[in-house]
Each structure stands twice: as structure tokens, then as C-alpha cells.
Amino acid sequence: MRNVTQTSPSRVASLKERLRAGGSSRRLYETLRHHWADYGVIVAFIVLVIITASTSDVFFTERNISNLLRQIVPNGLISLGMLVVILTGGIDLSVGSIVALAGILSAGLQDDIPLALAILIALAAGVVAGAVNGVLIARFKLAPFIVTLATLGAIRGLVYVYSDTPQSPTNPAFRRILGGSVGGIAGSLAVATVIMVICYPIIWFFLNRTSAGRAIFAIGGNEEAVRLAGINVERHILAAYIISGLCSAMAGVLLAARLGIAQPSLGSGYELDAIAAAVIGGAILGGGGGSVPGTFGGVLVLGLINNLLNLYNVQSYYQQILKGVIIVFAVLARRKQQ
Amino acid sequence: MTEPLLQMRQISKSYEGTRALRGVDFSAVAGEVHAIVGENGAGKSTLVKILSGAVRRDSGEILLDGRPVEINSPFDAHHQGIRAVYQEFSLVPHLSVTENILMGQMPVTRGGWLDWNAAHRRAQAVLEEIGFYGINVRTPVSRLSVPHQQMVEIAKALLATPRILILDEPSAVLSQEEVTRLFHLIIRLKQQSTLVLYISHRLEEVFEVADRITVLKDGELVGTVRSEESNQTQLIRMMVGRTLEEIYPQRRSQAGEEVLRVHQLSRDGVFENVSFSLKRGEVLGMFGLVGSGRTQVARCLFGADQPTSGQIFLHGQPFRPKTPRDAVEAGIAFLTEDRKRNGLVMTCSIRDNISLASLSRMSRWGVLSRRQQDQQVLAKVRELDIRPPQLQRLVRQLSGGNQQKVVLAKWLLVRADVLILDEPTRGVDVATKVEIYQIIRDLAERGVAILLISSEMPEILGMSDRVLVMREGHVAGEFSQEQATEEGLLALAAVGSQVA
Structure with missing residues (x-):
């Protein structure tokens, strides 16, 4: 059917003008209020940087920064997938096991088959794992928590069945390329970091500028309303878990390349950091809120805390306590905002 | 007329920028059935929810027996003898009828264990006393029909005779016969000098049961009439503020x-x-x-x-x-x-x-x-x-x-x-x-x-x-x-x- 009620672009533009003119300061205030959570993360980030920079002379060294950016890659990727899942109102606890599955497959298979194929199979395994989660949740209407708790265990078991000993990558190109650095002016910027950074605008575009992305946002707010708007909800939920599986698999492959070894225990407990990053970045468990920039902020804040406390040789137990405190504050701040 | 049991003065309330009530003055006496009517969105539910502590007012005061009282939560309201039955049920679906009716007041034996037999007897007695038969108190509420759930909800509010009972659209889910029983119950409560606030959009019903009727429109009080001195046409005009044409x-x-x-x-x-x-x-x-x-x-x-x-x-x-x-x-x-x-x-x-x-x-x-x-x-x-x-x-x-x-x-x-x-x-x-x-x-x-x-x-x-x-x-x-x-x-x- 053709568009009958065409409104000319110029008329729309002039109306937009008028809207903007009618209370621009109020609009700014509204925007600030609306995005408090995003900015809250930025504030936390800046405060952390200032504290660290003023107390440590190691922090701003090229070595430390590139280390930091390298360390946040796994959580950066997993959190991105986790965000998509959380937006639908779900949760993915199986990400850590998928990291191990992809890591150990990419490291173990490259002995027998070409490297590219090994990596492809590892990523495909992540997609399949995500699809299994998605089908059980969307099609069979099982609770996401239960389903991914089950696959968390099952996939970890599968990893041990495949190999209960660490797999070492035999193809030198694996470590050299994926575990290496970008040359030139970027100096010691890791390839893995570049890959992760590229994923952010892609997912942002997907969520904000595609019909599927908007539907995913809406599903978390009110699944039934979306279904009754004539949208195939099952397919979108399935897509969300596949994205999460793929992101985790990428994290697994890059992690194996960086470490030069893939333990079957790789990635245990990663789901917690990913959930934490998304929540610090403003995501609402149960759906209905969250953003890509916010999640990136959450990843950075968590990475900085680790980095900072490492610089001061603080035991990792304290890091966990601090992380817990920050998560609680992030959620409280959001509550206050509402 | 005797001194009003309940006075609400200059009550105002807004939700996210929408004014639900503006400066409403409302009063009612003990032993009266006072109906509150108005179109959807007129503010009826908000008014009674402020009284029952479910919603916080932005401004205004509430007086009981001429003394100002602070009602900021359902707990405060219970304490003042105010009980409410809302349109949305507040029952716990998977608990038994008994547990729902006696919630928070389950009898215990001397050893500190729950006394289930006494509890079931008590719940049964409450239901029968108010004229609701045929409900097995041991079944979970989720297995009851909607009218029966409504009865349980009412029974819960009547565990102790309240000073003020709020009924928010109680008849919406009841059959004709059940409504009749509800009216008998209301008359009995009146004799025990309970003030019954009755919200309904069924005007015939309102004229049948209420002594006085207060009309709200767009969050403001239009007026209060005695039901025997009014009729449906007058009430509709008050509610809508204009004629159908x-x-x-x-x-x-x-x-x-x-x-x-x-x-x-x-x-x-x-x-x-x-x-x-x-x-x-x-x-x-x-x-x-x-x-x-x-x-x-x-x-x-x-x-x-x-x-x-x-x-x-x-x-x-x-x-x-x-x-x-x-x-x-x-x-x-x-x-x-x-x-x-x-x-x-x-x-x-x-x-x-x-x-x-x-x-x-x-x-x-x-x-x-x-x-x-x-x-x-x-x-x-x-x-x-x-x-x-x-x-x-x-x-x-x-x-x-x-x-x-x-x-x-x-x-x-x-x-x-x-x-x-x-x-x-x-x-x-x-x-x-x-x-x-x-x-x-x-x-x-x-x-x-x-x-x-x-x-x-x-x-x-x-x-x-x-x-x-x-x-x-x-x-x-x-x-x-x-x-x-x-x-x-x-x-x-x-x-x-x-x-x-």
C-alpha cells in the first residue's frame, strides 16, 4: 500500500524546529535526567582515572594502557551479547562455558585443519550454543535463567569431554595475528582490542537503527504488546541468544590466542562480570532498559578497577568486594533516578 | 447531622504530571453507605486509595472523628480500622483461602506451631458469617472462580469489623444473586455503624444501596446528593458535564x-x-x-x-x-x-x-x-x-x-x-x-x-x-x-x- 498521508520533509523539519525552540533548556534537562545512568558511568570512569593517574606513575604508561585495553576484551565482547539478551528481558548464564568451548575448539582443531576453518568452527559452536538457548527459551517458553543455567553446566561438561587437559595452539599464526598488536602509529594496540571496539558500533547500529533491534528493545518492555503488534517475538529472542553465543565465542577465540593456551576451565564466572558491566551501564534485568555506550562504560569501569588494584597489588578478593559495592550503587542510582 | 466520621480536606494527587485529584473535600458519617461515582479517570480509585494508604497524597489532610490522622501506608490505615477491597485482587494465588483471609493473623498452638484446624474453622466462620457459602477454605485461591476470589477478598477485609470499609467496584465480577448477598452484608455493617464507601459505575446499584452519592469529575468534586432526592439523569449530567449529543x-x-x-x-x-x-x-x-x-x-x-x-x-x-x-x-x-x-x-x-x-x-x-x-x-x-x-x-x-x-x-x-x-x-x-x-x-x-x-x-x-x-x-x-x-x-x- 502506498503512503497516502505523505508529509513533506520540509514541514516535518519546521515542526521539529518549533519543538526544539519550545523549551530547549527543558529538553536538555530532560535529556540529562533521562541519561543519568549513562553519564553516571562516565563520571565514575573519570573519577577512577583521576585517582589512579594521580597516585600511580605506572598507570599512564603505554604498556599499562595497552594491557588494560587487552584485558577488557573478553568481558567487552561478552557484555555486548549479554546486553542484547538482557534487553529482551532474558539472561545468559552460559557465556563462560561458551568461551571455553570456542577457545578450546579453536586451539585444539588447528592441529588438524586450516587455522581459518578451526576458528570458523569455534565461532559456529558459539552460534549453535546460542541457538540452543534461544530455541529452548523462545520456542518452548522455558525460563532463561533455568535454560542457561542448564547449558552452563552442559557445555562445560562438553568441553571436558572434548579435552580435560589444556590445548595449546600449534599454528604460530594464531598467536601472532589474533594475539598480536596492530603496527604503525597505534603502537602496541592489540588486534583483539580493535576487533572488540569495532563490534560496539555494529551492535549499536543493530539495536537502534534496524527494525529487529527496535523490536528487541520493545520485547523486554512488553513482550505481549510486541506480539500483538504483529511481530515474530520468538525469532527475535532466538536472534538475541545467537548474538550472545557468537560474542562469547569470539571472546573465547581471542582469549586462547592471547594466553597461548586454552584450559577447559577457561571463562568460569565470566557471566557475572558481563551482567555487572551491563547493569552498571544502565541495563535493567528483566528488560526495558540498557544501552551500548553505557555497557562500554561498565566494561571500562570494571576493567579499570581490576587494573588499578593490580597496580597496588591488592588481593583479588578485595577487587570482588569493590565490584559488588559498585554494582549495588549503580542499581541504587538508577532507582533514585526513576 | 452528627459529626462526620471521615473528613478528607483539600486532597490533591498527581501521577507523572497528570493531575488525578485537585483539592477534593469529602466527608462521610458513621453508619452510612456513601457511593462515589464518576467516569473512568475521574479520580474515584485514587481518592479511596489515599484513604487506604495504598497511594500517597501530595497535599491535604485526613481527619477521623475530627482528629487529623497520618495515613501513609496500608498498615497505618489498618491501624485506624480502614479496610479496602480493590478492583485488583490482593490475594496470594498459591496460598489457601484460609491463609489469605487470616494473613498475618494465623492462630498458633502453645508450642508455637500453626494451628491449622483452628485456622480453617476461623476462616470458614468468617465466610459464613458474611453469607458466603460453598467455598472450601483449604483450596488454593488460584483454583477459585473470580466471583469466589472476590468473596475471599471481602472476607479478608471483614476479619474484624472495620470502621470504614472501602468497596471498589465489588459487583463487577459478581452474579446478580451474589450482589444481593453483598447488599445484605452492607446493610448489616451499616447497623454496626461501619462507614461503607461504595465505588461503582452501575448507577442502578448505587441508588439501591447508597444513602448519599458523591460525584467526581476530572479529579474534582462536583457535588454530593442524597440518593432519594436524585435520579440517574441528574447523576449522569454531573458525571459527564455535558449532554450526550x-x-x-x-x-x-x-x-x-x-x-x-x-x-x-x-x-x-x-x-x-x-x-x-x-x-x-x-x-x-x-x-x-x-x-x-x-x-x-x-x-x-x-x-x-x-x-x-x-x-x-x-x-x-x-x-x-x-x-x-x-x-x-x-x-x-x-x-x-x-x-x-x-x-x-x-x-x-x-x-x-x-x-x-x-x-x-x-x-x-x-x-x-x-x-x-x-x-x-x-x-x-x-x-x-x-x-x-x-x-x-x-x-x-x-x-x-x-x-x-x-x-x-x-x-x-x-x-x-x-x-x-x-x-x-x-x-x-x-x-x-x-x-x-x-x-x-x-x-x-x-x-x-x-x-x-x-x-x-x-x-x-x-x-x-x-x-x-x-x-x-x-x-x-x-x-x-x-x-x-x-x-x-x-x-x-x-x-x-x-x-x-
């Missing part, structure tokens, strides 16, 4: 060819052998009491539920939607009854909500055209005068009337041939109602076939070209616009017997 637009459209035909459609246990046809440019009203199966028929037409037998014809072709998606693609739109539950995504913006059903039409290869989206959404925002006209604004920050317009805009954007409207003016103010009626009329004139489901009699009578009456899952009858009268419709729709 000013509310409903003139009919100008002529019904065209048949668009939708439903033949012997059934869904097991819900409705049976429903047949009707819907023509181009026609508004077909569907009237019936709650639970008569109207919404369920609509859901089957829309593919949200599956009928067990029967046929649907769309433009003369057999049509059997498997999902809402099929229906939307075939040109059917369905504005659902409960916008919060299944109409709107409260956490999303006006833009996202209005474009939700048209996303695929606004994108190419799955990528949204922001320009097209804004153009189309903005056109609807202007057409329906949605305020504020900020596309980024979250819908949960809008007033009820504007929220309803957003849902309507979503379906207008789809440009459907068949528009199903399920209670399209529930919970919106009168001004918005009039606007929505005008939109419905305009759509009919443009040739859209409209199925208007409503429990509001004036709305059905004022808007419909034809009226279909449903009762207990059957089509009980059909009226042309000229034949349709309030009495005629009610007589057909009423459950079980003809109402007097």
Missing part, C-alpha cells in the same frame, strides 16, 4: 460492502457459534458484561488465539490467522483492552510505540529509515494531538488519555481495513474520549470497518451503527441503531435472568 459525533457514513464475516466461530469453553458480519464504513458495537467472550472473539479474529471451529471470511476469502502477524498483514488492527498489559511498551518512547506495528514497512533490508519513521510518526502525533509532541518521550510519562492515543496512532499507522477496538476509552478523560469518538467516526467515513467492543452503554449507543449483544459466549441478539435502547441491551446481556 455533545459527546458523540454525527453519523454520516454509509455502510458499504461486507469486509469481514464470522461464521459459527467457536473456541472451546470460551465462546460458541458466534456469527456476524462487518461492512465497510460501519461501526459495529459489541456489548456484553465482563466475561461474555467479546475480547476472546476479537483475539481469535486477530490470530492471538485459535478458534476450535467455524470460519472467518475476509473480503469474501476464507481467513484463518495463525499469529497476530498474519492478521496485521491481512489488514486487521486490534487495539487491546488493557493498554498497560498488552498495548504499550511503557519503557519505550512514543516513536518506538507508534511505529511498532509498522517497523517492517519503514525499513529496507531490515535497516530502519529514521527519516520515514519520524515523518510518519510525527504526522500521527499531530493528527491525534498527542501531548507533549516529543517523539523521544517515554510513554509511561504520558497521561492515560495520551497513552491511549499512542496505541490508537500505532494502529492508524498500519492503515488497516478492519479495526477492532476493545474498550478504546477506558481510563481516559472526557475531553480525550470525545476526540477518540471523532477519530473513530472519521475512520468509518474513510471506509474502515470498525468493531467496537465496550461495556459502556452510552458509548455503545452513541457510536454504533449496529449493536451485537454477547452473553456467556453466545451472540444473544442484534439491534439496529434505531432499535437499540439501554434497557433492551442490558436485558439481553445480563447473566442468567432478565434484569428488572
Whole structure:
């Protein structure tokens, strides 16, 4: 059917003008209020940087920064997938096991088959794992928590069945390329970091500028309303878990390349950091809120805390306590905002 | 008159920018049944929820026996002897009737264990004392019928004789006989000098049970009348503030060819052998009491539920939607009854909500055209005068009337041939109602076939070209616009017997 009620672009533009003119300061205030959570993360980030920079002379060294950016890659990727899942109102606890599955497959298979194929199979395994989660949740209407708790265990078991000993990558190109650095002016910027950074605008575009992305946002707010708007909800939920599986698999492959070894225990407990990053970045468990920039902020804040406390040789137990405190504050701040 | 038991002075309350109550002064005496009436959104529920501590007032004071009291939570209200039975139940579904009635007051043995036998006896006694029989107190509440749940809810409030009992639309889910028993109970409470605040939109009922009637409109108090000195016409004028001719637009459209035909459609246990046809440019009203199966028929037409037998014809072709998606693609739109539950995504913006059903039409290869989206959404925002006209604004920050317009805009954007409207003016103010009626009329004139489901009699009578009456899952009858009268419709729709 053709568009009958065409409104000319110029008329729309002039109306937009008028809207903007009618209370621009109020609009700014509204925007600030609306995005408090995003900015809250930025504030936390800046405060952390200032504290660290003023107390440590190691922090701003090229070595430390590139280390930091390298360390946040796994959580950066997993959190991105986790965000998509959380937006639908779900949760993915199986990400850590998928990291191990992809890591150990990419490291173990490259002995027998070409490297590219090994990596492809590892990523495909992540997609399949995500699809299994998605089908059980969307099609069979099982609770996401239960389903991914089950696959968390099952996939970890599968990893041990495949190999209960660490797999070492035999193809030198694996470590050299994926575990290496970008040359030139970027100096010691890791390839893995570049890959992760590229994923952010892609997912942002997907969520904000595609019909599927908007539907995913809406599903978390009110699944039934979306279904009754004539949208195939099952397919979108399935897509969300596949994205999460793929992101985790990428994290697994890059992690194996960086470490030069893939333990079957790789990635245990990663789901917690990913959930934490998304929540610090403003995501609402149960759906209905969250953003890509916010999640990136959450990843950075968590990475900085680790980095900072490492610089001061603080035991990792304290890091966990601090992380817990920050998560609680992030959620409280959001509550206050509402 | 004696000193009022309850005085509420200058009560005001706003929700997210919408004024629900402005400076309401209300008083009532002990041993009185005081009805509060008004249109949807007039502020009745808000007023009593402030009294029962479920909602916090923004300003104003509450006096009991002439002394100011602080009621900031349901706990405070209980403490003052105020109990409330709301439209939405506050029962715990998987607990037994006994546990629900005695919640927080379960008897214990000397050893500190729960005394189940005593508890069940006590709950049974409470139910029988107020005249409700036939409920097994050991069953979980979730297995009871809705009327029985309502009785449990009432029993819970009457565990101890309250000083003030609030009944918010208690009869909505009860049968005629059960309502009679409820009235007997109210009379007994009156004799024990309880003040009963009775909220209902069934005016006959109000005149039957109430001593005095207070009318609210748009959050303000219009007046209080003694029921024997008033009548329904006066009350309606007070509630609406204008006559019916000013509310409903003139009919100008002529019904065209048949668009939708439903033949012997059934869904097991819900409705049976429903047949009707819907023509181009026609508004077909569907009237019936709650639970008569109207919404369920609509859901089957829309593919949200599956009928067990029967046929649907769309433009003369057999049509059997498997999902809402099929229906939307075939040109059917369905504005659902409960916008919060299944109409709107409260956490999303006006833009996202209005474009939700048209996303695929606004994108190419799955990528949204922001320009097209804004153009189309903005056109609807202007057409329906949605305020504020900020596309980024979250819908949960809008007033009820504007929220309803957003849902309507979503379906207008789809440009459907068949528009199903399920209670399209529930919970919106009168001004918005009039606007929505005008939109419905305009759509009919443009040739859209409209199925208007409503429990509001004036709305059905004022808007419909034809009226279909449903009762207990059957089509009980059909009226042309000229034949349709309030009495005629009610007589057909009423459950079980003809109402007097």
C-alpha cells in the first residue's frame, strides 16, 4: 500500500524546529535526567582515572594502557551479547562455558585443519550454543535463567569431554595475528582490542537503527504488546541468544590466542562480570532498559578497577568486594533516578 | 447531622504530571453507605486509595472523628480500622483461602506451631458469617472462580469489623444473586455503624444501596446528593458535564460492502457459534458484561488465539490467522483492552510505540529509515494531538488519555481495513474520549470497518451503527441503531435472568 498521508520533509523539519525552540533548556534537562545512568558511568570512569593517574606513575604508561585495553576484551565482547539478551528481558548464564568451548575448539582443531576453518568452527559452536538457548527459551517458553543455567553446566561438561587437559595452539599464526598488536602509529594496540571496539558500533547500529533491534528493545518492555503488534517475538529472542553465543565465542577465540593456551576451565564466572558491566551501564534485568555506550562504560569501569588494584597489588578478593559495592550503587542510582 | 466520621480536606494527587485529584473535600458519617461515582479517570480509585494508604497524597489532610490522622501506608490505615477491597485482587494465588483471609493473623498452638484446624474453622466462620457459602477454605485461591476470589477478598477485609470499609467496584465480577448477598452484608455493617464507601459505575446499584452519592469529575468534586432526592439523569449530567449529543459525533457514513464475516466461530469453553458480519464504513458495537467472550472473539479474529471451529471470511476469502502477524498483514488492527498489559511498551518512547506495528514497512533490508519513521510518526502525533509532541518521550510519562492515543496512532499507522477496538476509552478523560469518538467516526467515513467492543452503554449507543449483544459466549441478539435502547441491551446481556 502506498503512503497516502505523505508529509513533506520540509514541514516535518519546521515542526521539529518549533519543538526544539519550545523549551530547549527543558529538553536538555530532560535529556540529562533521562541519561543519568549513562553519564553516571562516565563520571565514575573519570573519577577512577583521576585517582589512579594521580597516585600511580605506572598507570599512564603505554604498556599499562595497552594491557588494560587487552584485558577488557573478553568481558567487552561478552557484555555486548549479554546486553542484547538482557534487553529482551532474558539472561545468559552460559557465556563462560561458551568461551571455553570456542577457545578450546579453536586451539585444539588447528592441529588438524586450516587455522581459518578451526576458528570458523569455534565461532559456529558459539552460534549453535546460542541457538540452543534461544530455541529452548523462545520456542518452548522455558525460563532463561533455568535454560542457561542448564547449558552452563552442559557445555562445560562438553568441553571436558572434548579435552580435560589444556590445548595449546600449534599454528604460530594464531598467536601472532589474533594475539598480536596492530603496527604503525597505534603502537602496541592489540588486534583483539580493535576487533572488540569495532563490534560496539555494529551492535549499536543493530539495536537502534534496524527494525529487529527496535523490536528487541520493545520485547523486554512488553513482550505481549510486541506480539500483538504483529511481530515474530520468538525469532527475535532466538536472534538475541545467537548474538550472545557468537560474542562469547569470539571472546573465547581471542582469549586462547592471547594466553597461548586454552584450559577447559577457561571463562568460569565470566557471566557475572558481563551482567555487572551491563547493569552498571544502565541495563535493567528483566528488560526495558540498557544501552551500548553505557555497557562500554561498565566494561571500562570494571576493567579499570581490576587494573588499578593490580597496580597496588591488592588481593583479588578485595577487587570482588569493590565490584559488588559498585554494582549495588549503580542499581541504587538508577532507582533514585526513576 | 452528627459529626462526620471521615473528613478528607483539600486532597490533591498527581501521577507523572497528570493531575488525578485537585483539592477534593469529602466527608462521610458513621453508619452510612456513601457511593462515589464518576467516569473512568475521574479520580474515584485514587481518592479511596489515599484513604487506604495504598497511594500517597501530595497535599491535604485526613481527619477521623475530627482528629487529623497520618495515613501513609496500608498498615497505618489498618491501624485506624480502614479496610479496602480493590478492583485488583490482593490475594496470594498459591496460598489457601484460609491463609489469605487470616494473613498475618494465623492462630498458633502453645508450642508455637500453626494451628491449622483452628485456622480453617476461623476462616470458614468468617465466610459464613458474611453469607458466603460453598467455598472450601483449604483450596488454593488460584483454583477459585473470580466471583469466589472476590468473596475471599471481602472476607479478608471483614476479619474484624472495620470502621470504614472501602468497596471498589465489588459487583463487577459478581452474579446478580451474589450482589444481593453483598447488599445484605452492607446493610448489616451499616447497623454496626461501619462507614461503607461504595465505588461503582452501575448507577442502578448505587441508588439501591447508597444513602448519599458523591460525584467526581476530572479529579474534582462536583457535588454530593442524597440518593432519594436524585435520579440517574441528574447523576449522569454531573458525571459527564455535558449532554450526550455533545459527546458523540454525527453519523454520516454509509455502510458499504461486507469486509469481514464470522461464521459459527467457536473456541472451546470460551465462546460458541458466534456469527456476524462487518461492512465497510460501519461501526459495529459489541456489548456484553465482563466475561461474555467479546475480547476472546476479537483475539481469535486477530490470530492471538485459535478458534476450535467455524470460519472467518475476509473480503469474501476464507481467513484463518495463525499469529497476530498474519492478521496485521491481512489488514486487521486490534487495539487491546488493557493498554498497560498488552498495548504499550511503557519503557519505550512514543516513536518506538507508534511505529511498532509498522517497523517492517519503514525499513529496507531490515535497516530502519529514521527519516520515514519520524515523518510518519510525527504526522500521527499531530493528527491525534498527542501531548507533549516529543517523539523521544517515554510513554509511561504520558497521561492515560495520551497513552491511549499512542496505541490508537500505532494502529492508524498500519492503515488497516478492519479495526477492532476493545474498550478504546477506558481510563481516559472526557475531553480525550470525545476526540477518540471523532477519530473513530472519521475512520468509518474513510471506509474502515470498525468493531467496537465496550461495556459502556452510552458509548455503545452513541457510536454504533449496529449493536451485537454477547452473553456467556453466545451472540444473544442484534439491534439496529434505531432499535437499540439501554434497557433492551442490558436485558439481553445480563447473566442468567432478565434484569428488572
